[in-house]
Amino acid sequence: MRVSKQSQQFARQLFRLSLAEGQVSPERVDGVLAHLAAHPPRQPLAVLRHYHRLIAVQLAKNRALVEHAGVINDGILRAIEATFTQKYRRPVGAAARPDPRLIAGLRIRIGDDVYESSVAAQLTTLSLSL
Amino acid sequence: MSTVIEQIEQQIALLSSKAVKKNTGTIRSVADGVAKVDGLSDVMYNEMVQFPGNAIGIALNLEEDEVGCVVLGDVAGLKEGDEVQTTGRLLSVPVGKMLLGRVVDALGRPLDGKGPIEAKESYPVEKIAPGIIVRKGVTQPVLTGIMAIDSMIPIGRGQRELIIGDRGTGKTTIAIDTIINQARINRLGLASKDPAFRPLYSIYVAVGQKQSNIARTIATLEAAGAMEYTVIVAAPAADNPANQYVAPYAGAAMGEWFMENNLDALIVYDDLSKHAVAYRQISLILKRPSGREAYPGDVFYLHSRLLERSARLAGKGSLTALPIIETLAGDVSAYIPTNVISITDGQIYLETDLFNQGVRPAVSVGLSVSRVGSSAQLKMTKQVAGKLKGELAQFRELAAFAQFGSDLDARTKAQLDRGSRIVELFKQPAFNPIPIEVQAAVLWAMQNNYFDPIDVKKIVDSANHLREFLTTRKSALLGSLREKAAIDDTLNAELKKALEEWKSSLAA
Numbered sequence: 001m002r003v004s005k006q007s008q009q010f011a012r013q014l015f016r017l018s019l020a021e022g023q024v025s026p027e028r029v030d031g032v033l034a035h036l037a038a039h040p041p042r043q044p045l046a047v048l049r050h051y052h053r054l055i056a057v058q059l060a061k062n063r064a065l066v067e068h069a070g071v072i073n074d075g076i077l078r079a080i081e082a083t084f085t086q087k088y089r090r091p092v093g094a095a096a097r098p099d100p101r102l103i104a105g106l107r108i109r110i111g112d113d114v115y116e117s118s119v120a121a122q123l124t125t126l127s128l129s130l
Numbered sequence: 131m132s133t134v135i136e137q138i139e140q141q142i143a144l145l146s147s148k149a150v151k152k153n154t155g156t157i158r159s160v161a162d163g164v165a166k167v168d169g170l171s172d173v174m175y176n177e178m179v180q181f182p183g184n185a186i187g188i189a190l191n192l193e194e195d196e197v198g199c200v201v202l203g204d205v206a207g208l209k210e211g212d213e214v215q216t217t218g219r220l221l222s223v224p225v226g227k228m229l230l231g232r233v234v235d236a237l238g239r240p241l242d243g244k245g246p247i248e249a250k251e252s253y254p255v256e257k258i259a260p261g262i263i264v265r266k267g268v269t270q271p272v273l274t275g276i277m278a279i280d281s282m283i284p285i286g287r288g289q290r291e292l293i294i295g296d297r298g299t300g301k302t303t304i305a306i307d308t309i310i311n312q313a314r315i316n317r318l319g320l321a322s323k324d325p326a327f328r329p330l331y332s333i334y335v336a337v338g339q340k341q342s343n344i345a346r347t348i349a350t351l352e353a354a355g356a357m358e359y360t361v362i363v364a365a366p367a368a369d370n371p372a373n374q375y376v377a378p379y380a381g382a383a384m385g386e387w388f389m390e391n392n393l394d395a396l397i398v399y400d401d402l403s404k405h406a407v408a409y410r411q412i413s414l415i416l417k418r419p420s421g422r423e424a425y426p427g428d429v430f431y432l433h434s435r436l437l438e439r440s441a442r443l444a445g446k447g448s449l450t451a452l453p454i455i456e457t458l459a460g461d462v463s464a465y466i467p468t469n470v471i472s473i474t475d476g477q478i479y480l481e482t483d484l485f486n487q488g489v490r491p492a493v494s495v496g497l498s499v500s501r502v503g504s505s506a507q508l509k510m511t512k513q514v515a516g517k518l519k520g521e522l523a524q525f526r527e528l529a530a531f532a533q534f535g536s537d538l539d540a541r542t543k544a545q546l547d548r549g550s551r552i553v554e555l556f557k558q559p560a561f562n563p564i565p566i567e568v569q570a571a572v573l574w575a576m577q578n579n580y581f582d583p584i585d586v587k588k589i590v591d592s593a594n595h596l597r598e599f600l601t602t603r604k605s606a607l608l609g610s611l612r613e614k615a616a617i618d619d620t621l622n623a624e625l626k627k628a629l630e631e632w633k634s635s636l637a638a
Contacts, residue, residue, distance in 0.1 A: 053168075114154050
């Protein structure tokens with residue numbers, strides 16, 4: 001479905017209203033959703049989908065998804081949280097997800113940034129350099 | 131076998147165990163060679179991005195919540211949800227003398243099956259043009275080997291001279307003739323071991339052309355032995371518009387290497403009309419606002435930033451540009467032709483009517499101009515061709531007037547006769563450039579009335595005969611002309627003697 005510029009702009013406006021001190025506020029999101037339910041805009045589905053995307057991107061910035069092969073304990077996750085909270089100067093929570101394709105090591109995703117320290121990635125680099 | 135293992139182990143050891151940071155995004159949509167990507171928050175304008183399957187893209191549209199990238203390569207393997215990475219690098223192409231004799235694509239990858247190109251350096255495709263201070267005046271000639279151009283519309287090293295005309299009027303032929311002539315001059319110059327000789331290397335950029343036409347051009351250059359001094363950058367019509375958009379900039383980067391390394395180069399953009407069309411296609415898909423003829427607002431900048439990169443630099447080399455523009459029904463006042471006319475230092479205008487009348491090259495002397503003037507012309511050419519443009523202009527005026535009156539005075543008739551003889555003299559077959567010393571001798575013969583007794587219809591044959599006579603029997607005279615590059619009293623006398631001899635041989 002083609003999303004009009006007006007719908008995108010409106011979604012962006014709603015997104016800005018959903019932030020409190022640079023973070024997504026659940027209360028404000030509730031308020032925005034209630035407003036949309038009461039006063040549906042033109043192309044409500046498009047607006048909501050775009051709004052959803054913007055919120056998801058913002059939430060991903062505060063979440064470190066730690067993909068790992070092998071065992072990872074809580075201590076490592078807490079250390080990762082502390083390191084990235086300091087680095088990005090915003091609260092970052094860590095969540096683990098096992099991925100045996102990495103062979104060994106970690107891959108951490110925070111928003112658009114990916115920190116790669118896995119054997120699989122090194123082997124890919126090696127195969128490209130040969 | 132163990133050495134192979136050791137090599138791999140060394141390579142593994144070289145790889146850092148530290149975490150590597152990448153900035154990534156996700157493809158949201160792919161259409162017509164353009165991918166809309168979510169994420170890539172650290173991407174820079176014009177930065178290279180890496181798509182899956184080794185495809186490369188350029189970030190052209192940086193929007194609030196998405197990035198528009200043109201994909202240089204096969205988009206068939208890309209799909210929604212694929213991961214894209216920033217590279218932190220601008221698009222670069224290999225440069226250097228290793229490219230001479232090769233046919234490459236818009237990214238500098240070989241297309242000719244002659245193996246990989248071992249280039250030591252690479253230059254960014256987009257680069258800011260040299261400023262005012264580092265530039266030098268255009269004073270050294272680029273000899274095209276085409277009499278009408280070398281004598282009346284001289285081109286200099288570092289100049290931008292537009293070749294403009296309708297389809298099928300011989301625009302590419304003029305460019306190819308020039309490349310062939312440079313190769314001939316380079317061979318002679320390098321064989322002479324003259325330390326002052328500066329070879330001129332050529333780069334031919336084919337944008338949006340049929341593959342068969344490009345193949346024919348390559349075959350022509352190979353047959354003329356010009357490929358060893360030429361690089362061909364091909365982005366044919368079948369290529370995606372992103373490659374067609376990048377190809378002229380890639381060619382310019384290759385030419386800049388010669389310029390920066392105290393060498394001279396000539397670049398032909400064939401043609402910029404198709405380049406503008408490719409850019410329009412990309413811009414429309416990227417949803418940039420369109421303006422006149424649906425071109426985006428920055429279409430002038432598209433060509434100005436490309437052509438401004440051609441220059442003659444103080445203490446370094448030069449890059450001469452011959453952009454080609456195809457007009458529709460002779461309309462030079464269309465958007466792209468007027469843009470490029472205003473950017474370049476002159477234009478060679480080819481007329482369909484002249485072409486159909488058999489005047490080939492179909493150069494319209496009245497509409498063609500070189501803003502560098504005679505400062506980039508050899509003294510001998512100035513001596514013999516200084517008045518030619520004026521004489522031809524007078525001829526055209528009188529020819530139009532003569533259509534209405536049958537009784538003409540003797541002076542007018544003589545002027546008409548002379549004009550028609552000059553027009554005949556400038557007829558020249560394709561891919562057959564004439565050395566400048568031969569041109570000077572033939573024009574000297576015209577100025578000294580040696581062609582006057584000859585029937586107008588026989589001028590072309592007589593001129594061919596004279597060129598053959600001079601080349602085969604008066605090579606010493608031509609050698610002196612080439613060396614001195616000016617006609618002094620001695621050469622004047624020698625030319626007179628040679629021409630008398632030719633006259634008697636012609637009569638016999």
